[in-house]
Amino acid sequence: MTGDDKERRTADAKLGRDTIGTTPQSINFFADLEQAEAKAAAPKREPLFGQTVELHPWYMDLDRKSGHEKRASDAQKALSHRQDEARKQREDPLAQMPRTSRPTQPTSQAPASLSEERQLPRFFGGGLVQNAQHESAALPDAAPRRAFRGESMYVELLQDMICTVLAGESHLFTPREQACLSAIFTMPYDARYLFARLLQRKRDQWYRLDKLEYRNDVQDLAQAAHDLCTPFAAPITLSSSTEEAELYRFAMMDAEMDGGLRARLELLTVDELKSLARQLGRRVTHPTRAALLDTLLAKPTNATLCFRADQLGLQTQPTSERLERAMAALMQGGCLRLVPAATHLLDRVALVYYRGPPVLGSMLTSAILQRTRKCHFPSYTVQRTHDLFADRAQLISFERACAAAEQADEFVDAWRVNLDAARACAQLLLDCEAAWQDALRQMRATWPEGVPSAQYARMRFHAGWPLTRVLFKGCEALARLGQHEQEAAVLKQLLAQRYFWRGRRGAWYERLSVIAARHGRKDEALRRCLEALDDPDTPWAYLARLQRRVERLESQLKIPLPSRHFFERLRPPTQVSWVGVREEVRISPGPQTRTRWRSDNGSACSVEELCLERYAQQGFRGFHCEGDLVFFLYVLLMWDVLFAPVPGAFETPYQRAPLDVDTDVFSFARRPTMERQLTRIEQTGGLDIIQSVDARERPQQTYAQGCRWDMFSPDVVQEVALCLGGRALAALCRVMCEEGGGRPRGFPDLSLWRYSDRQVRFVEVKSPNDRLSESQKVWIDALLRAGIHVELAKVQDA
Template identity: 25%
Template structure:
């Protein structure tokens, strides 16, 4: 097993190369069975390159795009670019004379260079010399010019362009190491600078992101489809390239589900409801069934859709879907003349009406109005209860289960958004929540707050979770309320992490508190916010909904 990847000191001018080598060693030792013999040979050839050539190649890999002007590849720690480039060219790592499309040419050259180099075609197109770069590109593109080397486009330019040939290999290595493509080599630098700290994790052999090469291929193919959609390609054009069968692993299937759901949303917005329904039907995304049934409601046969919705209500995926299904069923029932059971009236949420001087933040305006020396108010939104939950349940969140962590730069478990995240750790979460039944649960949370300070965690915003706020919260929120809220979080972690009330007011002298949701002019309560307020009321937690109107003039008096 290779050594644990470590960040290079930024005192080393070629720190990025050392970090890159660390990844290569890790992948070669940890994922050797996922590499083809040709890829393994290529990595060995990289190690045999002169160090300056290695450094230049890594600089190119870390930059955006695949084509680079040689004049822009000047690095003091590398030395002469031509010397470093020579082995890269001779061994096929870079193309010394790539063909460039018109769009690639415009991306590489400045406007002034383009005006000088393309005088004739620009004049033929009738463009003025002060035309924008985008206008020039659009005009010249109408002639559909063929890709050509830089020397053909710009015979007089004193520069060359080289293109990276090994981009797909290094993208594959990045993916195998990080398990995703949104993290990159900068993670090493951020960690070294101290801008980002990560939990020290146990990296087990069975915990790697991919177990089979086909899984890497599947991820890359889905990412290519995602990139095409993001680039504006029509959903119908991307649709044939998305697999109709489930992905080879649960977490890859969750990615496929999100891709199908995104394509369905784009198709729906484009007015292609048939494609949208097909995509939603194949997707296991938590919102896909509800969106498909809404489309069926709009275009399907009412009686048939009513039956489909009634069947779905027997096993709703979550509270949000259940509410949406109930609403569809009620609408269809009225249309079909059916007698349906009356929906229970929602609990009456206590309300506060305020007229306040206008401020940039309506929440902070309410904080200033409600705060008292003996009853401070803090703007916490989702950050307080989520933070307390993470501190109490840290051992469960960061348990080294297979497939959870596979490199040192995880802010969250890789399976956090999977449906089986809680089930895989149920016993661990039960043990953490059992701490609330002991007298020392506060000490446990305080100790973890000190030990984990600043470590990246998706549930904690450290600037908000100060010692002062922690003292107020643990002094005023009883253990049974924390347990009730944490159990609700665990019932649907993705959905219930948001929607918590904006403010919390403390009365330290009497060890009590109140949660306050704030709505400014024109704002209304969202479903997930209402569900949190109704849950709190059902558990005897003091909550209020605060409606704010702005004063018409500075002399208007506040109403409470």
């Protein structure tokens, strides 16, 4: 045994490692035979990155997933580092070759001459991914760590997200992408921290290092930026994906900034631009940002007078060089920007992790709120569905479809003031129609008889789901542009399928009927309404308006009375009138005014607050909350239904509600559990459920959808529940479940109760000329059918 082997075995014994059979002199033939037989019996797995040996994936390591690093002493780290270097030299295949036949070692870390197949095994230490377990001890001495204070939550949460995704769905990412994600763990801690923080900020932005407030968490910000910009792999010169070819580093410095001097000047503040102008001798009459930029970039050269004793005279010096030096003095450390390909990859990881675009902003916001105890998310069983995306192609299609759906929503918000947004949305519809047809063909090939109810919830993660949203938002754009025939053609295509967005079929039927009636085809309009009434997927909220449309069309078509349809009318609310003094209050700034009313104490108030005062005189307590109180009651009563373990509903620990809330999937997936809970509420009144859930969740202010702990006290919630009774509560909960489990739309403005005689009233407040909307009429009818008193309060000026 050599001296090195003795030293290594002694060190292994100190660290508690098993040293049996670790040297060439220690051979156990029986152990080798048992290992060979076990290996032959084990199922074969495809090696990672084309290697001949695949060890336990690095992302399954609990230390790596949680972000914690081993707290080894300095001596142990140094010893472990020497052992790793010795092992790499022994296992280096180049060491076994004659010196004359060895390839020339390149000088750069990621040479372009190496192919990806050769560069990746080189980067991962000769093909053993586990050898680079990304421990702090494996980092080179040139990459210092800060004094250990525990990992930052930003680093820990980012690593946890990556490991969670790769542990079950690594097949969705290419070897190049997996290598990029693995390289995050090999970076020094400061670089990882800087990368995690910049991922939380705006995309495609340049950031000045001197303006980043991370110096308390990063020892050397300049070194961290340099590590981010250092290539971790060889650039791909020939690749089918331009974005994948850029996955060889995480960031770039301002030397690669497009736009020249102007782009760099735009990163300066106005005061800094003024300082530059003074240094260059430029005068600006109106020192706005635009004027300062134009002045600084006005001339290519300036003549400057030199006053040095040995060189008195006039010299010409390029303004750009002087400007560069002055800017370098101001922008200490330069600028940094994350590579778009890297941020796009992390966004894709977040899409897989959250099962959609993050709802609270950036990719780590929800996790950070939970970690900092600013939000306590509900407790539920997280069930990661690892086969949600069949392959990478399906994920890419879903990603693109989600981006198109977000763009369509932005157009809808914009076309209220700009008609060009409606045109852009209509064009987006045309661009996505072919992809939507492809999605339908896939579904018809998979489910020719229709999607079973048990599988319908998974349709939300198919590209056809967000593409269907693009199509019906595009129909709204076509209606805005007056292109009704094109709109009708798209609506017919939407109604011809039942794979995506069944809950929207009522709206599609109604709109198709309106278009036909406006173009003189009233018989077709009537037929569409009758089809909608016979369709089991038509939501209840559309039934009343479709029934009234049928009666109106039959009257216009002069259909004989015996052949007409007669439906039950919606129940009207009780109408009351109040008188108040109206005041016009000017909205500053601008000439607009808004209507305010004089309260009993002489101050200005809203019309809803005036009505609350009038009802308070009758002994009622209440809120202007537009259904928030009832929705809070619903969440407390149906807590076990909302957070029941449904496949695909809870994929991450950071959810306020199930992923399928506000969709028609919600009631389909929970029908048995929902019916049992509704029966219990009707029979018992539900007060015990409310008290139990409220006592458990209120102390920690659980961040669940609809929970207004700050607005409604336990006494208020229990009093309203007692006044409503079990039958009314069960009826309200059923309606909200059928509507997708989300917040009610069209609920009356005021929620009032009088505990002395157990009375509850819901009041819709209108001015004398206002009329009820269709959704308000439906909700009023539902409340009246549940036995709840509803009033329509009209306020008139005195």
